[in-house]
Amino acid sequence: MHHPSSPSARASAFRHRFDRGLVGGLIVGLALTVALVSAAAAGALAEVKERGVLRHLGVPYANFVTGAGDGMDVELMRAFAAHLGVRYEFVQSDWAEIIGDLTGRRVKSKGDDYEVLGETPIRGDVIANGMTVIPWRAKVVAFAAPTFPNQVWLVSRADLPVSPIRPSAVLDKDIAATKALMPRRTLLGKANTCLDPELYDIKATGAKITMFQGTLNELVPAVINGESQLTLLDVPDALVALQKWPGEIKVIGPVSERQDMAPAFRPADNDLRESFNQFLKKLKASGEFRRIALAYYPFVIDYFPDFLPESR
Secondary structure (H helix, E strand, O other), X not given: OOOOOOHHHHHHHHHHHHHHHHHHHHHHHHHHHHHHHHHHHHOHHHHHHHHOEEEEEEOOEOOOEOOOOOOHHHHHHHHHHHHHXXXXXXXXXXXXXXXXXXXXXXXXXXXXXXXXEEEOOOOOOEEOXXXXXXXXXXXXXXXXXXXEEEOEEEEEEOOOOOOOOOOOOOHHHHHHHHHOOOOOOEEEXXXXXXXXXXXXXXXXXXXXXXXXXXXXXXXXXXXXXXXXXXXXXXXXXXXXXXXXXXXXXXXXXXXXXXXXXXOEEOOOOHHHHHHHHHHHHHHHHHOHHHHHHHHHXXXXXXXXXXXXXXXX
């Protein structure tokens, strides 16, 4: 004799089927997510090789990307592309957009943090143009091994009645001495770069800060032309400027700790970044990295003698 199940039995059976379906769906979804993440993390190198081209994102800046088809980072990325067996392609960008061109997210710095402004198409595989490793950038890109030393200096026109500080053995004292010369003087900085005054608490010095709207390569000409008494400048740009405009500018002193410059990759592109790091080790061991660095920055070891120890 058939006995219809009770409402409670039917509910129990339904919950059993629902729970089994839910768990099964979660397992499938989790497996798919893991697979997608794993593919993204492990697929960048294969994608570059399949495409047959390494897209090098860069901004014309100092001797890293000269704008004339050469530069220290241009040579490094050409050699890396050859190492991978693919064609090299330079993709020009600008400082405000370059991280978005790499990651697909337009961002803006906020001190040591950042905010996302929106999405944008990905245009390249690696940024290499003397990009300084600073905290907010390290949260949105994955930096490779360092390729150049850096520090931010205070620079003025040669005839400004301010004497460069006397360096001591304590960097913090030198930075404090440099900042003590800033009150009431005009100073140029550049947002979204390592020359952003907000990164070094310059506002507290009493300097009259203006955010420069031109390119980094135009900062020194602006000071020479009297647009500002002072500017922040990093080591590579300062080395180029001292050669290009001898006797027209002077370095007052440091405003930052020593920093590093390095190529930047998407955080998920672990294999492509590690491939570059291994390539860089071989390049240094062969002496080719030293040749490239000194070709574009012959005086760097005068300021950072430990950068290329084999050259001592």
